[in-house]
Amino acid sequence: MTSLPRHETPKKLGLVIDLDVCVGCHACVVACKEWNTGGYGATLSDQQPYGADVSGAWLNRVHGYEVMPDNSDGVVIGEAGEARVVHFPKSCLHCEDAPCVTVCPTGASYKREEDGIVLVDEDKCIGCGLCAWSCPYGAREMDLAAGVMKKCTLCIDRIYNETLEEVDRVPSCVRTCPTNARHFGDLADPTSEVSQMVAERGGFDLMPEQGTRPVNKYLPPRPRTPLSACAQPAVEDTADAAGFFGWVDRMLDRI
Amino acid sequence: MHPAFSIIIFTTLSGLGYGLAALLGLGLLDPAQMATKAAHVIALALIGGGLISSTLHLGNPQRAWRAFSQWRSSWLSREGVLAIFTFVPLTWSAWLAVFESRWEPVIGTAGTLLCAITVFSTSMIYASLKSIDSWHSPWTPASYLGFSAASGATATALFAALGGAESLWPFALGAAVLVAVAWAIKLGWREQTGRPPLSTPETATGLGHLGTVRELEPPHMTDNYLTREMGFRVGRKHARKLWLIASVVGCGVPVVLLIGLAVAAGAPGGAATLVSLAALASLMAGILVERWLFFAEARHAVMNYYRGQLS
Ligand code: SF4
Ligand code: SF4
Numbered sequence: 001m002t003s004l005p006r007h008e009t010p011k012k013l014g015l016v017i018d019l020d021v022c023v024g025c026h027a028c029v030v031a032c033k034e035w036n037t038g039g040y041g042a043t044l045s046d047q048q049p050y051g052a053d054v055s056g057a058w059l060n061r062v063h064g065y066e067v068m069p070d071n072s073d074g075v076v077i078g079e080a081g082e083a084r085v086v087h088f089p090k091s092c093l094h095c096e097d098a099p100c101v102t103v104c105p106t107g108a109s110y111k112r113e114e115d116g117i118v119l120v121d122e123d124k125c126i127g128c129g130l131c132a133w134s135c136p137y138g139a140r141e142m143d144l145a146a147g148v149m150k151k152c153t154l155c156i157d158r159i160y161n162e163t164l165e166e167v168d169r170v171p172s173c174v175r176t177c178p179t180n181a182r183h184f185g186d187l188a189d190p191t192s193e194v195s196q197m198v199a200e201r202g203g204f205d206l207m208p209e210q211g212t213r214p215v216n217k218y219l220p221p222r223p224r225t226p227l228s229a230c231a232q233p234a235v236e237d238t239a240d241a242a243g244f245f246g247w248v249d250r251m252l253d254r255i
Numbered sequence: 256m257h258p259a260f261s262i263i264i265f266t267t268l269s270g271l272g273y274g275l276a277a278l279l280g281l282g283l284l285d286p287a288q289m290a291t292k293a294a295h296v297i298a299l300a301l302i303g304g305g306l307i308s309s310t311l312h313l314g315n316p317q318r319a320w321r322a323f324s325q326w327r328s329s330w331l332s333r334e335g336v337l338a339i340f341t342f343v344p345l346t347w348s349a350w351l352a353v354f355e356s357r358w359e360p361v362i363g364t365a366g367t368l369l370c371a372i373t374v375f376s377t378s379m380i381y382a383s384l385k386s387i388d389s390w391h392s393p394w395t396p397a398s399y400l401g402f403s404a405a406s407g408a409t410a411t412a413l414f415a416a417l418g419g420a421e422s423l424w425p426f427a428l429g430a431a432v433l434v435a436v437a438w439a440i441k442l443g444w445r446e447q448t449g450r451p452p453l454s455t456p457e458t459a460t461g462l463g464h465l466g467t468v469r470e471l472e473p474p475h476m477t478d479n480y481l482t483r484e485m486g487f488r489v490g491r492k493h494a495r496k497l498w499l500i501a502s503v504v505g506c507g508v509p510v511v512l513l514i515g516l517a518v519a520a521g522a523p524g525g526a527a528t529l530v531s532l533a534a535l536a537s538l539m540a541g542i543l544v545e546r547w548l549f550f551a552e553a554r555h556a557v558m559n560y561y562r563g564q565l566s
Contacts, residue, residue: 064472105322105332127314136386138557147314
């Protein structure tokens with residue numbers, strides 16, 4: 001059924017992504033592809049994987065942006081004229097008002113009542129692509145081999161999987177991230193670690209104007225030390241050299 | 256947006272089919288005429304052909320029947336359901352015309368109404384997408400309905416001429432007016448596409464409070480599904496030329512021909528048929544270009560994440 005859950009879901013499972021910490025290594029991208037190509041539903045096919053025009057379905061992508069500060073409110077995120085690089089992972093945000101769910105003609109796309117995860121039932125999907133059109137974030141990609149829509153499942157086959165060790169019961173991307181830039185939890189629970197992080201750091205929504213009410217949140221880059229205040233390489237100065245080094249210094253000056 | 260051939264053919268052909276069927280439903284043509292009987296059959300063929308073509312781009316067309324299930328939330332599903340419903344009065348009317356040479360007002364007007372609602376729901380598939388600024392507007396259903404009516408009216412004039420209708424001028428004049436109105440609506444549609452975009456790279460990344468955002472490193476070096484499907488954009492220069500071609504071929508030529516036909520209403524049947532056929536062909540060519548532009552010019556919000564796809 002592609003109507004959205006009538007009430008707020010009791011849990012809102014999602015990701016919190018720290019843009020201050022991400023170094024853009026793409027480990028989460030690869031871990032996601034690896035887990036999901038052998039997991040839930042159709043494999044994530046590649047087209048011409050060894051050819052010149054390689055492409056394929058991925059559920060998580062890392063963009064890199066340059067932010068050119070143009071304000072001078074005293075907070076140094078980067079000095080005016082000095083760009084700040086922000087690595088930007090992007091996957092499905094498991095929106096509360098998910099347009100991808102309501103546009104689906106077949107009932108393949110749905111949002112789970114219990115935890116808010118947005119999924120595609122691949123046995124029902126006809127591959128019309130309308131859900132991908134409706135998602136402003138580009139979080140859905142068609143598997144061109146299977147002709148069905150693929151998207152982040154929040155690793156539903158990991159997070160509830162009791163055959164895995166407890167530490168592994170998080171999405172593959174979160175488990176893999178070497179810098180701990182990705183966090184998984186229940187954003188409906190204000191006491192959860194992720195909710196607290198969002199409250200402390202001013203976590204924000206992507207494109208709030210699209211009215212999708214994403215569950216995933218992003219944490220902004222922290223202010224950084226102005227480049228001018230950073231330690232400068234020391235200029236050579238031997239004025240206070242004494243003893244043996246003083247003698248070497250004086251001798252070298254003479255030759 | 257990628258202008259998929261199957262969708263362009265579907266929307267233009269079924270638009271013409273529904274327009275023609277809607278006007279036939281009003282009983283404007285004499286059901287005893289051979290031309291009217293043919294018109295009924297052709298309208299059904301156009302609608303059916305369009306619907307079949309619309310399934311061509313599906314990844315799994317064998318499951319297409321599932322698309323009838325989600326009419327509560329999905330305009331695409333509503334369109335499918337309404338298309339099937341609409342076949343009932345249309346086939347009934349066609350049967351009455353072809354085999355009994357008569358027109359039944361209740362069945363006919365029911366068909367007309369359903370045709371309009373079906374075209375409206377097709378247009379709402381596009382108009383309901385907030386992620387595509389230029390489509391997300393009441394002008395979108397208005398222009399789909401306008402073009403459907405215009406092409407239907409021109410086809411009706413053609414079949415009236417073929418059937419040797421006694422007074423041809425009301426058909427020709429009516430069609431000319433509807434063609435002009437449809438393009439006027441389209442002009443309004445184009446005007447509204449100039450609105451400032453709802454989303455920008457700054458809102459897409461949420462980094463606007465820090466400064467201007469520009470993509471530095473794309474996440475993939477070759478095209479992917481997103482850039483192929485959502486990233487298609489026609490060059491501004493070409494868009495302007497194509498719009499000009501569409502307006503001349505789709506509006507100027509058919510309006511002149513149809514008005515000529517209305518003025519020279521006493522002309523012999525053969526000439527009238529040829530002129531109205533030329534008007535219809537020209538109009539449809541113009542609508543095809545216009546429909547191609549509708550997709551090719553549309554900018555999707557996801558392109559805010561990609562550089563070079565902006566502006
Ligand atoms: S991010 Fe896109 S695919 Fe995911 S729930 Fe939101 S609209 Fe749907
Ligand atoms: S591609 Fe599949 S999941 Fe997406 S709208 Fe079409 S049927 Fe639904």
